[in-house]
Amino acid sequence: xxxxxxxxxxxxxxxxxxxxxxxxxxxxxxxxxxxxxxxxxxxxxxxxxxxxxxxxxxxxxxxxxxxxxxxxxxxxxxxxxxxxxxxxxxxxxxxxxxxxxxxxxxxxxxxxxxxxxxxxxxxxxxx
Numbered sequence: 001x002x003x004x005x006x007x008x009x010x011x012x013x014x015x016x017x018x019x020x021x022x023x024x025x026x027x028x029x030x031x032x033x034x035x036x037x038x039x040x041x042x043x044x045x046x047x048x049x050x051x052x053x054x055x056x057x058x059x060x061x062x063x064x065x066x067x068x069x070x071x072x073x074x075x076x077x078x079x080x081x082x083x084x085x086x087x088x089x090x091x092x093x094x095x096x097x098x099x100x101x102x103x104x105x106x107x108x109x110x111x112x113x114x115x116x117x118x119x120x121x122x123x124x125x126x127x
Contacts, residue, residue, distance in 0.1 A: 023102030
């Protein structure tokens with residue numbers, strides 16, 4: 001009969017510097033994934049003609065009948081460069097906020113672990 005070894009561990013402290021480094025790297029990876037996903041999604045939507053179809057409908061709906069003035073041009077408003085710029089700005093803000101919140105979370109965890117002792121884990125090893 002195999003014997004299972006168990007160890008009870010307690011996470012008493014999370015080093016804020018370590019948490020900041022790891023959360024920064026993970027949020028950078030998430031930001032890159034977001035930028036790539038938005039670029040691929042935009043290219044797919046453009047290839048199947050969603051922007052031109054919806055853009056012509058919006059342009060027809062917003063055209064002034066008296067002056068003959070053109071309506072809103074959705075295709076130029078949602079150009080790839082504008083969408084990627086907006087996505088990059090959001091990704092950078094997300095990197096800063098996620099890193100700051102994770103670091104703040106480690107400080108709060110350390111304070112609460114000082115009162116209640118931390119989180120207890122039981123690790124088991126199967127032989």
